[in-house]
Amino acid sequence: MSERLRLMAVHAHPDDESSKGAATMARYVSEGAEVLVVTLTGGERGSILNPAMDRPEIVANIGEVRRKEMAEARQILGVHQEFSGFVDSGLPEGDPLPPLPEGCFALQPLDVASEPLVRSVRSFKPHVMITYDENGGYPHPDHIMTHKVSVEAFDAAGDPERYPEAGDPWQPLKLYYHVSFPRVRFEALSQMLDERELENPYKEWMKRIDERKWPEWEITTQVRCDEHFETRDRALIAHATQIDPNGFWFAVPMDVQREAWPYEDYHLARSLVDTDIPEKDLFAGVREAVRA
Numbered sequence: 001m002s003e004r005l006r007l008m009a010v011h012a013h014p015d016d017e018s019s020k021g022a023a024t025m026a027r028y029v030s031e032g033a034e035v036l037v038v039t040l041t042g043g044e045r046g047s048i049l050n051p052a053m054d055r056p057e058i059v060a061n062i063g064e065v066r067r068k069e070m071a072e073a074r075q076i077l078g079v080h081q082e083f084s085g086f087v088d089s090g091l092p093e094g095d096p097l098p099p100l101p102e103g104c105f106a107l108q109p110l111d112v113a114s115e116p117l118v119r120s121v122r123s124f125k126p127h128v129m130i131t132y133d134e135n136g137g138y139p140h141p142d143h144i145m146t147h148k149v150s151v152e153a154f155d156a157a158g159d160p161e162r163y164p165e166a167g168d169p170w171q172p173l174k175l176y177y178h179v180s181f182p183r184v185r186f187e188a189l190s191q192m193l194d195e196r197e198l199e200n201p202y203k204e205w206m207k208r209i210d211e212r213k214w215p216e217w218e219i220t221t222q223v224r225c226d227e228h229f230e231t232r233d234r235a236l237i238a239h240a241t242q243i244d245p246n247g248f249w250f251a252v253p254m255d256v257q258r259e260a261w262p263y264e265d266y267h268l269a270r271s272l273v274d275t276d277i278p279e280k281d282l283f284a285g286v287r288e289a290v291r292a
Contacts, residue, residue, distance in 0.1 A: 003290050005033040005283050008126035008172070009079075010117065010150045012105075012142040013043040013088060014070035015239035019249070020137065020178045021130055022077060022232040023225035024264045024282070029078040030228070033283075036124045037074065037081040038117060040146055041105045042066060045090035050244045058241060065241060072238040076231060080124075084116040089141045106141035113145060114152040115166055121157040122167035127286045129154055133177040133217055133267070150175070154270060173286050175270040179219050183209060185261045189252060192260040201251045217267035221279040226262035229254060 007028055011017045017025070017037045025035045044063040048054045058065055067083075074081040086105035092098050100107055121129070131150035136143025156162040158171025183206060190202040233250065236243045243249060266282065268275070273285035281287075 005286065005290065006124060006126045006128075007033055007035045007282065008038060008121065008124060008129045009035070010038045010040070010129060010131040010146060010153075012040055012132075012136075012140065012146045013046060014039055014066045015043070015046075015073070015236070015242040016143075017079075017081070018073050018077070018232065018235040018239060018243075020180050021264055021266075022235050023228040024130075024223045025079055026077050026228035026231040026235075027223065027225040028282075034124075035077075035079040036120070036126065037077075037079050038084060038120050039070065039081060040084045040113075040117070040149065041086045041088040041142055042083060043088050045088040045101070045104075046242065047091075048241045050240055050242065050247075052244075053241045062241065066239075069239045069241065073235040076235045076238055082120065084120070086113065086116075089145075091140055100141060104141075106145045108145070110148060110152060111163075114149045114156065115163055117149050117153040118157050118163045119166040121153050121172065122170045125170045126172050127290065128174045128176065128282050129172050130176045130178065130266070130282070133215075133269075135215060137178055137180050147177075151269075171272070173272045173289060174268065174275075174282065176221065176266040176282060177217055177269050179217050179265040179267050181209060182216060182219060182265055184219075185265065188260045189256065192256050193252065196256070198253070198256070199251070201248055205248075219265045220268040220277045221266040221282060221284075222263040223266070223282060224262050224280065225264055226258040229257060 029035050042063050043066040089100050089104035089106040132143050132147045134147050154175045158169050160169045186202045186206050193200040237245050273289050275285035
């Protein structure tokens, strides 16, 4: 194949790329594809979730710290990465919810928020894009806005009349949503943990999923990537302010993860190429189109 396959993953904050689809990206990098992570905000309003990092000097420089963490995670995954330059909106809490901070990403007009991503699409020329569903994967304002911006960029990047100052047109061929927390995955992990009489953190997790009643997208595509789960975990741990290495993410033995659910899961939202569902490859149908 004369042209390398290219994958773009669009995320809201530093660390999102390592908790959603990281093993998939590492697999495709190992197979020779080019992968670009576009991080739309700097994560400046993110909470410190690792108690060991909750120190005054970290809090005072959280934006700079998270950029350094992102640089380390990028190297571990072997991907390219760029920031779009928007400011984290934070996660509002309370009843009623407080207003979002002035100037934050989630309050930007759609065309303003989308223009940098359209520019990135036209520059990198991805064949496939990955992003969040319309609920953001979970209802964080920046994740929901990331969905809107990603769909806008997918639709607009190939149209020379839209965003004419953002570079020469390029049309991606497929758009996927992460299916990050499918109940069927947790059921499989939970069953195997019970069979082996191991501690099972997923029973409580599944209760929380059921209580929240978040919509669950059909899994159209499963990418087998268990050989890269360790790489995923190292990238996660690189985001030291966000990930407690003794926390929930690492509670299940690796052999259980590999045997019970060796995949990362996706929903095919848009496709301009022929493909058969279910898929095992994000580039299904694309490989043939690129060869042609």
